Amino acid sequence: MEPILSNVPGTLPWHVWHERHPAMFASLVEAHPFPPSTRTALDELLHETLTPEWLGTPFLAAESVFYRRLLEAIGYFTPDGPWAGFDLFAFLKDADLASASLDLPDLTPAERLLAALWGNQADLGFQLGSAIGPAAHLVVDQTDDALSVLTGAPRVGLVADNAGKELLADLGLVDWLLAGGGVDEVTVHLKPHPYYVSDATTTDLVKCLRALASAGGRATDLATRLHTAAAEGRFVVATHPFFCAPLPFHEAPPDLFGAADVLVFKGDLNYRRLVGDLRWPIATPFASTVPPLDAAIVALRTLKSDVLVGVDENSVTDLEGDWRVNGRYGSVQVVSRPAAGPTPPASGPVSPSPGRG
Template sequence: MPDAPVIVSSDPESFPHSVLAERHPALIRKVLDAFPYGPDRRRALDALLTSVTEGVLEPLGPDAADVAQWDAWGLRAYAGRSWFEVPFLWAESYFYRRLLEAVGYFAQGPWRGVDPFRPFKLAELDIPEADAELAALDQLAARPAQDRATALLHGSLWGNRADLGFQLSAAGGPSAERQLVADESELFWALFSGGTVCLVADNAGRELIPDLLLIDHLLLHGRADRVVLHLKPYPYYVSDATTADLLDAVHRLTGAGGAAAESGRRLRVALTDGSLAVRTHSFSCAPLPYADMPDDLAHEFAQADVTLLKGDLNYRRLVGDRDWPPTTPFARATAYFPGPVAALRTLKSDVVVGLARRTESSLVAAEGQSWRTSGTHALIQARP
């Protein structure tokens, strides 16, 4: 059993406290500004704002279709308590479920199924940086195969800093390797030798596109015979990828021209012939670690030749959102996982494992604890 304490948000000086006290209220205001919601929805969002800043966790309405599921996930135990007293992962997840309730995402009516984060996701795909990242693929195509593999791996790793990944092999270009706190790239690649790969996606927009390019590379070069892409069943954590976001990303690739369009066309074919399959599962939006995943999801991961989890939230759920000593072995924290597993993650929260003691010491000496949450460091970890 884990022996590290679960991360909570009660310390006013902590990063988790700042997320609940500052980031979530700011997001509510941003959503209010982005949509012309009517008075009922605006009142519901205002009530959620009051709840997260001054109040306590309130239960879902009795007519919510997933109320029994959330009760099983801990809502009965946590309702009536302060947002800051319950596990940070749980509080964050429940906030997004309540936000969707407030905007009418699940209710009968005109706002049913309208993603409150969609404007922010689409905006990322249309900025000049996105054009530059996709154009860089043309130059990358002329590089040796190993250079292309490394660049695409780092593009997926860094997400919306993917331009850094694509330029990794260019002479005199910046090196992402200097910012890796753990780099098990050799072990990572050894896991991909054909068969079925499950890729659990993280964010949409400019972060999903590099993931799709990595999937295209795996299929094109025989590192995977089939990829199962796990997406969120509904909008989650602002930018987490849904099926609609996947379609937007593939459309952006196919419309870009050059090597990007070639990848986009191959991905469309892969989707139609089944070599790229799409999955959604309710547990993808659960407020729990993967150690508590249901049997059907565990069985799917067990059947895969390797499961790759992308991003910060999936990492927290993979190793457990706990105050682990950073030198805790990655293999220990993921020993429960039912098959070979790898993680690509930019550090944006406190939890981390698998670091060498010397690495941790040098990071703390140079940056205090800010290296854990600044998004300027990343890791590549794998467990056969």
């Protein structure tokens, strides 16, 4: 299967490099007192990314390397420098969090799951380039299957995507899993440092919890429950350099997700890494594209890039225009945990792994 590249005018990757990134750089320079050397480094990076070499590199890898180079350009990794460890996207993430309503409604489990899904609609990198409309539809809706695999699972991992409103909604889902969903332990996997524009780090999670704690009402109660669960070792925060690597999850280290029974993958980039950033026909079964993890998989995503699998082609024939990338559509997709295979006879041939449901 061919990887998605960035060298075709009119496609989303082309738009990202030629329009979204210049707009992002303009806002970064406006928001920070960068010295001339940093401004020059940023200009050079922007120009370099428009060369045939970059545009001809698989989009997933090129974008990831780009965000690493962006941090290097501002001195994020320069020891003892003034910008060491500085989150250049914090001003956007903080504004998004500040604009969130913390008057939390009383949601059902399905509503909490869908809130976590649609929270992904508002990622800030996406907003820098286009407007998001109110319409929202699911092109695949396996919400019932998702709730079924999550309820009562001993250990759930949630691979977070964006900070601010999306992370608030994720914490609402985590709270239900721990408080009513019969889950013993939830691990939230965060980025070890800033990555794509609004990706959530530990700092962003703490900011969400503090905002919830000081908001009163249900929000404060939720924050208190999560603090208690953290103290009991039931709400765990984790991170790993692989979450910022230019690789699909098929190449993840075997211990990345611990002993999770169910993994919830949030957002568009995690979806691209989960199924591979490839030109799949959309009817390709979702289960055939994901890595062979020893856990059930729940993917909650709004559609913001070309990759899409597991969709009945007849169900999307009426959708028009850029529905695959405009963020107005979403999907809830599930792969059950692989059944333990039969014990092979002592001297018999080794059977192939069972298929995934």
